[in-house]
Amino acid sequence: MISKRITALLAGATALPLLLAACGGSGDSSSASGASVSSLTVLDYYNNDPDKALVQKGLDGCATKLGISIQRETVPGDTLIQKVLQQASSKTLPDVLMLDNPDVQQIAATGALAPLNDLGVTADGFAQGIVDAGSYDGKLYGLAPVVNTIALFYNTQMLTEAGVQPPKTWDELKAAAKKLTKPGRYGIAFNANATYEGAWQFLPAMWTNGGDETDLNSPQVAEALQLWTDLVQSGSASKSVVNWTQGDAKDQFAAGKAAMMVNGPWQIPSLQSTPNVKWGVVQFPVNKAGQTPVAPLGGEAWTVPLNKDQAKQQKAADFVKCLTSDENELTWAKARFTVPTRTALLDTYVKDVPSMAAFTEQVKNARSRTGKLGEKWPDAAKVIYQAVQLALTGKASPQDAFKQASGG
Amino acid sequence: MADGTLTRTAVRRWPRAAGRGRRGEELTKILFVLPAAVAMVALFGYPVVKNLLMSLQDYGLRTFFTGEAPFVGLANYTAMVKDQLFSQAMVNTGLFTIGSIAFQFAIGLGLALFFRRRFPLSGFLRSMLLLPWLLPLIVSSATWRSILEQDNGILNRTLIGAGLLDDPVPWLNSPSVALIAVIGVNVWIGIPFNVTLLYSGLTEIPDELYEAGQLDGATGWSAFVHITWPNLRAVASVVLMLGVVYTIKVLDIILGLTGGGPANATQTLATQSYERSFVDFKFGEGAALSNLLIALSFLFAIFYLRGTRRAVDE
Numbered sequence: 001m002i003s004k005r006i007t008a009l010l011a012g013a014t015a016l017p018l019l020l021a022a023c024g025g026s027g028d029s030s031s032a033s034g035a036s037v038s039s040l041t042v043l044d045y046y047n048n049d050p051d052k053a054l055v056q057k058g059l060d061g062c063a064t065k066l067g068i069s070i071q072r073e074t075v076p077g078d079t080l081i082q083k084v085l086q087q088a089s090s091k092t093l094p095d096v097l098m099l100d101n102p103d104v105q106q107i108a109a110t111g112a113l114a115p116l117n118d119l120g121v122t123a124d125g126f127a128q129g130i131v132d133a134g135s136y137d138g139k140l141y142g143l144a145p146v147v148n149t150i151a152l153f154y155n156t157q158m159l160t161e162a163g164v165q166p167p168k169t170w171d172e173l174k175a176a177a178k179k180l181t182k183p184g185r186y187g188i189a190f191n192a193n194a195t196y197e198g199a200w201q202f203l204p205a206m207w208t209n210g211g212d213e214t215d216l217n218s219p220q221v222a223e224a225l226q227l228w229t230d231l232v233q234s235g236s237a238s239k240s241v242v243n244w245t246q247g248d249a250k251d252q253f254a255a256g257k258a259a260m261m262v263n264g265p266w267q268i269p270s271l272q273s274t275p276n277v278k279w280g281v282v283q284f285p286v287n288k289a290g291q292t293p294v295a296p297l298g299g300e301a302w303t304v305p306l307n308k309d310q311a312k313q314q315k316a317a318d319f320v321k322c323l324t325s326d327e328n329e330l331t332w333a334k335a336r337f338t339v340p341t342r343t344a345l346l347d348t349y350v351k352d353v354p355s356m357a358a359f360t361e362q363v364k365n366a367r368s369r370t371g372k373l374g375e376k377w378p379d380a381a382k383v384i385y386q387a388v389q390l391a392l393t394g395k396a397s398p399q400d401a402f403k404q405a406s407g408g
Numbered sequence: 409m410a411d412g413t414l415t416r417t418a419v420r421r422w423p424r425a426a427g428r429g430r431r432g433e434e435l436t437k438i439l440f441v442l443p444a445a446v447a448m449v450a451l452f453g454y455p456v457v458k459n460l461l462m463s464l465q466d467y468g469l470r471t472f473f474t475g476e477a478p479f480v481g482l483a484n485y486t487a488m489v490k491d492q493l494f495s496q497a498m499v500n501t502g503l504f505t506i507g508s509i510a511f512q513f514a515i516g517l518g519l520a521l522f523f524r525r526r527f528p529l530s531g532f533l534r535s536m537l538l539l540p541w542l543l544p545l546i547v548s549s550a551t552w553r554s555i556l557e558q559d560n561g562i563l564n565r566t567l568i569g570a571g572l573l574d575d576p577v578p579w580l581n582s583p584s585v586a587l588i589a590v591i592g593v594n595v596w597i598g599i600p601f602n603v604t605l606l607y608s609g610l611t612e613i614p615d616e617l618y619e620a621g622q623l624d625g626a627t628g629w630s631a632f633v634h635i636t637w638p639n640l641r642a643v644a645s646v647v648l649m650l651g652v653v654y655t656i657k658v659l660d661i662i663l664g665l666t667g668g669g670p671a672n673a674t675q676t677l678a679t680q681s682y683e684r685s686f687v688d689f690k691f692g693e694g695a696a697l698s699n700l701l702i703a704l705s706f707l708f709a710i711f712y713l714r715g716t717r718r719a720v721d722e
Contacts, residue, residue, distance in 0.1 A: 082686070088472040106689075110473040194669035239581045240558050242670040257560070378688065389671040393583050407492045 037315040039069045043083070044098035044300070047074040050269060054335045058145075062322035068315065070096075088112055093305040095316040101133040101144060101301050102196070102369045102377060108136035109375045114304045115139040119317035126324075129297045130341045133368035136375075142301030145324045146338035149295040149366045150204060150264045151358050152285065153271075156278045158185075158259040166282045170205075170227050173285045177236035180259035187236040189249040189258035192228060192388045197246060199381040200296055200369070201262055202228065202388055204284035207294035207367060213380040214372055216387070216402045223287060225398035229391045242392050253277070264298060265337040265359050281358040297366040299338060339363040456702070462695035469689040477692075484696040493675055500587060501656060501676040507591040508598060508658075509651045513644075515595065516602025521636075523603070524610050534607070541600035549664025552593045556580050556665075580666050583673035590665050590674050594658060601654075602647055609643030610636070649712035653705045677701050 040063075046055045052074060063070045073094070075083050081103060087093045088110075099107060107113060116122075117140050123131040126143070134142040152173075154166050162180050167173040177187030191201045205228065206213075211221035231237040238244075238252075250267045252258040254274045262284070271279060283293040302320045307313040322328065329340040333349055339360050340349055346364070350357050370377045386405035390396040396404045463484050465477040488494060523534050540548065555562050556579035564576040579589040613636065621627070621635050637644075659678045662668060668675040668683070677697055685694030 085469070085472040089475070106469060110470045112473045194667050194672075238559055239578055243553075243580050243666060382688075386672070389669055393581070393671045393673075395583055395671045 037068060037309075037312050039071060040096055040312070040316055040319060041094040042070050042072040042096045042098075043080075043087075043094040044072070044074055045077040045080045045100075046098075047076050051336060054332070057335075058323065058328050058332055061328065062319055065322055066315065066318055068319075095304070095307060095312055096319055097303050097305050098300050099142060099303055101130070101142070101147075101297065101299055104134055104142040104301050104303065105136045105370045106375045106378070107303070108139075108141040112305055113141045114306050114313055114317070115141060116143065116304065116317055116320065119304065119314055121317050121321045121324075125342045125344055127297075127341055127343050127363065127366075129363075129366050129368045129371065130299075130301075132371035133297060134301050142303040143320055143324045144299045144301040144341050145329045146333045146336065147297050147299035147341055147363055147366070148264050148266060148338050149298055149359060149362050150201065150262055150284070151295065151362045152260060152282050153253060153263055153267075153279050154260045154282065155253070155256070155258075156280050158256075162259075166280065167285045168282070169285050169289065170287045174227070174230055174234070174236065177231055177260065178234060181236050184257065186238050186252070186258045188231060188260040188262075189237065189244070189252040190228075190231075190241055190262040191244045191246045191249050192232075192241040192385075192392055193243055193245060194385050194389050196378070196381050196385070198388055199384040200298070201246070202384055203296040203367075203369070204262070204293065206384075207296070208284060208291055209287045210291070212372070213369075213377070213384075216380065216383055216406065221402060222399045225387065225391050225401060227287075228388060229398050232392050239392075242389055253279075265339075265356060268337040268355070281355070283358055283362045292365050293362060295362050295366050297363065297368050299341075459695050459699060459702075462692055463699050465692050467691040467695070471691070480692070484690075484692040487693055488696045488700070491680075493672055493680060496672060497675045497677050497680045500674065501678070503587060504591055504594070504658070504674075504676055505652060505655045507588075508594045508655045509648060511591075511595040512598035512602050512651060513648060516599050516647075517606050517644075519599070519603045520606035520610055521632075523607055534603075537603055538600045540597050541604075545597070545660040546664055548597055549593070549661050552596075553580065553665050556589055556593075581670055583671045586666050586670055586673045590662055593665060594655065594661055597661065598651065598655070602651070605643060605647045606640065609640050613639045645712050645715050649709055652708040652712075656705055656708075657701050 042059060044055065046052050056072065059070055059072060077100075080098075080100070084093070084097065084099075084107065093112065097113075104113075116134075121140065121143065123134065123140050123143060127147070130144050130147055131140070134140055134144065152166070158180055159166065159176070162176075164176045164179055165172070167176045173188075180187040192198050202224065205224035206221050209220045209224050211218055211224055215221075232239060232241060241249075244252075246263055246267070249258070249261045250263055250270060253261040253263070254271060254277055256277065265281075271277065284295055286293055302323055304313060304316040304320060307316070324341070326342060326345060329342055330345055330349065330352075332338065333340045333345075333356075334353055337353075337356060339356065340346065343364075346360055350360050369381070373380055383402065383406045387396075387401035390404055391398045391401040462477075464479055464481065465471075466480045466483070467477045471477045519537065523530055543551075556564075558564060558576050558578050558581050561576075561579070563579065564573070567573040568576065578585055580586050617635050617639070618631060621631050626634050657678045658676070659682055662674050662676060662679050663682070666674045668679045677700060681694045681697035681701065683694075684690045684697060688694075
């Protein structure tokens with residue numbers, strides 16, 4: 001009967017869930033401290049062209065300037081954090097690490113990153129939102145050379161045909177979406193799925209209306225959710241938004257199946273490959289006149305993991321400083337449809353890239369997701385996307401959804 | 409994959425060991441099994457123990473950097489049970505597992521019986537049936553997601569085009585339908601496994617039994633009840649047991665289709681375990697949930713193997 005026991009054991013063991021096996025990467029031993037630094041390792045998630053090559057150019061430029069070589073590794077976006085955790089446990093973090101900006105505070109809170117202020121990097125002249133995103137406990141840990149945000153794309157041809165102006169208020173948005181909806185076409189597409197992405201897309205409505213992540217049970221937040229609910233329940237947006245990603249929303253828009261969409265400038269290269277779809281961008285509409293559109297800041301910050309090799313750590317900080325130089329910011333912003341983070345550059349930038357005018361304007365008032373809650377932000381984001389799901393599927397009213405989602 | 413070997417050992421009839429030379433024989437047996445046992449302890453034992461320990465620790469993001477994971481007793485298990493989604497995840501896991509197994513098995517058995525008859529192209533068709541099994545799960549779920557899409561999905565378009573429906577079904581968008589859709593896709597993926605094992609079980613039933621049965625007037629349904637099913641029972645138990653063990657922890661299909669949504673309608677213990685670990689970085693709580701899954705799998709494994717043993721020993 002031994003074999004049967006083993007069969008049972010085996011069967012049980014196959015049910016073993018995937019656990020993060022903290023397997024070590026290549027054992028990069030750092031060079032003796034004090035020696036001149038000749039190379040840096042870099043990790044980022046720009047793993048697809050054109051971004052991969054464009055970022056490479058910027059990295060190479062700074063490497064040349066500092067007289068070093070770089071070994072760059074790129075991984076798919078959704079695996080970066082897991083990679084970072086593996087490397088952290090095997091003490092093989094890179095010299096320069098790119099992080100999505102909402103993750104900076106969480107990683108900084110673990111004590112893995114070097115405070116940049118101590119290494120001669122300051123955030124003078126940067127937009128406040130991006131300083132907030134890169135700071136933890138009053139210290140600067142990450143800096144983003146360029147940022148992005150989300151705004152409202154619209155199909156110029158469809159709006160002209162329907163005689164609709166790009167909406168400036170929520171009422172106009174709802175009316176326009178309704179008017180633009182036809183069989184086989186929705187007025188608007190957005191993403192309300194059960195991930196952080198769904199929460200991120202809800203923020204323009206929530207923040208513009210004065211809602212705040214520290215008090216999700218406020219009427220302002222409920223009103224924002226009412227907007228999403230109205231759009232779906234009136235049929236102006238597909239019920240599928242509860243499963244869509246931002247990529248799906250873009251696909252609908254590019255295929256002419258949505259007349260407007262909430263999305264970011266990183267979709268522009270892809271939209272350019274469907275030249276028959278002509279589009280424009282406006283800031284996210286406001287609920288009441290007098291409000292300022294406030295959207296979340298996106299984009300990636302560059303950080304310097306703690307390194308026993310002081311010389312290397314200093315070099316890495318110099319490298320980050322170079323990446324956020326005026327020159328590099330403008331080059332990256334132009335090439336990758338993103339917005340420079342040094343406010344002094346914005347006017348020059350919009351002059352050079354007029355199609356980014358609305359996004360640039362939107363970035364000026366954009367907020368960092370982790371600005372108020374820091375490493376506690378993911379908990380709030382979870383409540384937000386759960387509440388959005390409850391309301392859009394009709395399981396709760398917009399007024400009750402947040403209470404229910406937070407377990408109240 | 410160990411599936412093939414597993415079934416075969418379990419299905420083979422075990423001769424009662426004869427008395428003589430039993431000790432030496434036992435020793436030889438143990439020596440044969442030893443390398444495999446060592447490998448198993450290293451490959452399966454370590455993670456199981458590690459997972460048990462992890463579930464008793466405050467194992468979070470910080471742990472990876474500092475290496476510190478203080479023991480917290482049963483706090484992770486308490487948090488797991490207190491979680492407002494726990495009961496829903498339990499119910500969903502139950503519905504998902506029972507629903508998937510019932511249909512996979514019934515359809516699988518039907519197809520296996522069908523293919524037992526000899527007809528042209530049966531071999532080809534049988535190999536085509538394996539396709540869902542061969543596809544990477546992430547591909548299957550992405551494909552099914554587009555098939556089940558409410559507005560443009562091929563399924564709704566076909567059903568409406570054929571006049572069977574007036575309005576599109578919100579397969580993945582409605583909390584009341586999504587779990588059914590997800591079970592449906594999982595059934596589709598699980599059918600080949602059931603067909604393959606049940607078919608091989610059927611081919612081991614000697615034709616003479618049916619011939620003899622025919623003389624006694626046992627044909628059709630009564631042949632199935634009196635000849636096929638009793639002879640297939642051992643295989644069936646193993647198929648069901650493995651089915652439960654595989655299904656209870658299904659993750660990729662659900663993540664690919666709905667990500668646990670809409671409004672948590674498709675959250676199971678497995679998706680919750682994944683979320684706690686890799687979205688919330690609360691690895692201790694994730695481990696607690698996966699230990700619960702392991703315990704449940706074990707329970708079923710023991711239950712079914714007992715049943716099998718009795719059926720075989722008869």
